[in-house]
Amino acid sequence: xxxxxNYQELARRYGLEPIPESVLRLTQIVAKQDADxxxxxxxxxxxxxxxxxxxxxxxxxxxxxxxYEIRTVDEALLRNGMGGALLLAxxxxxxxxxxxxxxxxxxxxxxxxxxxxxxxxxxxxxxxxIGFSGKAAGMVFLRLSLAAAAEVASRMLGxxxxxxxxxxxxxxxxxxxxxxxxxxxxxxxxDAGLNCRLQPPRxxxxxxxxAPTMAGTMLERMAFRAGRTVVFxxxxxxxxxxx
Amino acid sequence: xxTKILTVDDSRTIRLIVTRAFRAYDCAICEAGNGEEGLxxxxxxxxxxxxxxxxxxxxxxxTMLGKLKETPELKAIPVVMLTAESGRDNILQIARIxxxxxxxxxxxxxxxxxxxxxxxxxxxxxxxxxxx
Numbered sequence: 001x002x003x004x005x006n007y008q009e010l011a012r013r014y015g016l017e018p019i020p021e022s023v024l025r026l027t028q029i030v031a032k033q034d035a036d037x038x039x040x041x042x043x044x045x046x047x048x049x050x051x052x053x054x055x056x057x058x059x060x061x062x063x064x065x066x067x068y069e070i071r072t073v074d075e076a077l078l079r080n081g082m083g084g085a086l087l088l089a090x091x092x093x094x095x096x097x098x099x100x101x102x103x104x105x106x107x108x109x110x111x112x113x114x115x116x117x118x119x120x121x122x123x124x125x126x127x128x129x130i131g132f133s134g135k136a137a138g139m140v141f142l143r144l145s146l147a148a149a150a151e152v153a154s155r156m157l158g159x160x161x162x163x164x165x166x167x168x169x170x171x172x173x174x175x176x177x178x179x180x181x182x183x184x185x186x187x188x189x190x191d192a193g194l195n196c197r198l199q200p201p202r203x204x205x206x207x208x209x210x211a212p213t214m215a216g217t218m219l220e221r222m223a224f225r226a227g228r229t230v231v232f233x234x235x236x237x238x239x240x241x242x243x
Numbered sequence: 244x245x246t247k248i249l250t251v252d253d254s255r256t257i258r259l260i261v262t263r264a265f266r267a268y269d270c271a272i273c274e275a276g277n278g279e280e281g282l283x284x285x286x287x288x289x290x291x292x293x294x295x296x297x298x299x300x301x302x303x304x305x306t307m308l309g310k311l312k313e314t315p316e317l318k319a320i321p322v323v324m325l326t327a328e329s330g331r332d333n334i335l336q337i338a339r340i341x342x343x344x345x346x347x348x349x350x351x352x353x354x355x356x357x358x359x360x361x362x363x364x365x366x367x368x369x370x371x372x373x374x375x
Contacts, residue, residue: 007331010338014345016329104349157259169255176254180348183298183327190330198298200253 027089027192037077040085045073049112054080054088056114057220063116080218086136087218087237090189094140094235095222097184101177106155108226115223118230120209121145126171127206128178134196136189138217138237142178143209148229149174171203178203211236245271246363249290251281251307252325253299257348261294261325264352265359269366278307285317291363292343294355297326297333305333308340321362325355 010016025043029035044050051073058076059068070076077085095112102108126149128142144152153173154161164170178201186198211219211234222233246269250261253276262272273288275281279302285293293311297304304326312318321343328334329347337345344358359365 005335005338007335010334010345014334014347016334016345016347101349104351153256156256158263172254173256176256179254179298180327183348184329187328187330187333190332200298200300 027093027189027194029089035082037082040082041073041077044077044085044088050088050092053091053220054084056116057084057087057218083218083237087220087235089192090136090138090185090237091220091222091235093188094181094185094233095224097181097188098142098224098231098233100184101181102224102226102231105177105180106152108152108155108229110224110226110229110231113223113225113230115221115232118223118225118232121230121232122209124205124207125149125209126174126203128174128201128203130178130182130201131199132182132186132189132196133199134194136194136196136237138235139212139214140178140182140185141211141232141234141236142174142181143232143234144174144229146205148231151229152177175201175203214238245269246292246365247271247273247288247290248359248363249273249275249281249284249288249293250325251275251278251284251293251299251304252296253277254296257296257325260352261355264355265365267367268356269368278302278304278310281307282310282314282317285311285320286314289316290320292359293320293322294325294359295322295342297324297328297337305337305340308337308342312341323355323358323362325350 029040044054054073054076058070058079062068070079099110102110121143125143125145131139149170150161150164153164153170156173182198186196189196211221214236217236217238219234219236224231248270250258252258258274273284273290275284277299295304308322324337324342324345327348343362346355346358
């Protein structure tokens with residue numbers, strides 16, 4: 001009976017993985033616009049990876065941790081407000097989804113690296129863009145070199161790189177990787193009460209490595225490496241979309 | 244007779260991966276790039292199973308699934324959802340309309356073959372005799 005359907009039973013039957021509890025908790029806390037900043041600070045302070053990312057975001061011009069002017073979680077939350085915590089909460093499921101997608105579809109284990117220490121992409125590279133709108137709104141940008149994109153497509157399709165001559169096949173593959181990653185991310189946001197929907201992905205070549213600016217949004221840049229493959233991900237969020 | 248599988252996904256990459264997943268089996272793969280095309284191909288080909296994405300242009304997978312279940316000659320075709328959509332509410336909505344199984348992207352080909360193999364019979368292709 002339809003009424004008797006229960007999500008836990010369905011998840012078990014279909015073999016679905018639940019969202020990590022800590023991520024769900026932080027997203028749920030900051031999704032409440034009247035959340036207590038001390039409660040948020042408590043969750044972040046217990047997770048060194050979250051604290052590192054929060055401090056990195058609060059010190060955007062610092063090249064190294066020694067240059068940080070803002071050194072504590074409390075200071076960073078006071079400086080950037082709850083929007084910064086929301087961005088942090090959203091970046092976590094995005095990073096998890098990206099790592100899982102590359103591991104599952106490409107057998108590539110991505111490790112998170114400091115984006116400030118990664119060598120920027122020079123010249124033409126591939127840029128995938130996807131937007132989301134609703135209670136949470138923003139854009140996700142995925143960048144990788146043309147060589148890395150060809151390797152990714154080759155792995156995903158099980159073809160030799162020289163067999164990728166058909167126009168659009170590399171772009172389609174990168175677009176689908178972005179689609180899968182943001183689809184998982186969007187599902188996590190919806191489960192945390194931030195209902196939103198995705199726009200179709202767009203993939204193009206660019207020489208502009210700078211994260212696009214958008215009024216009223218906050219940005220986090222993340223970087224990942226697997227061997228020679230380096231992937232940059234920018235997430236821009238309008239923290240409190242009115243929709 | 245070959246098992247007929249319809250893959251409905253706007254990504255050519257996913258359609259290629261689905262085709263590759265079943266290449267060792269005696270299967271005929273039909274493709275459609277959105278729900279509207281998927282309904283037309285399903286009516287024409289009467290597949291044994293449909294592998295269906297959710298987010299697609301023109302007609303999404305949830306709409307196609309609903310229309311499939313409203314069509315007497317198509318409603319018995321088993322559907323496996325293959326989608327990055329893993330939100331609780333969406334899964335409940337799709338389960339209410341009626342699907343046989345659900346596989347969240349990212350996925351491994353073996354998982355897809357296993358899930359489809361629980362619904363329809365998949366026979367390994369006979370080894371081709373070497374040319375003389």
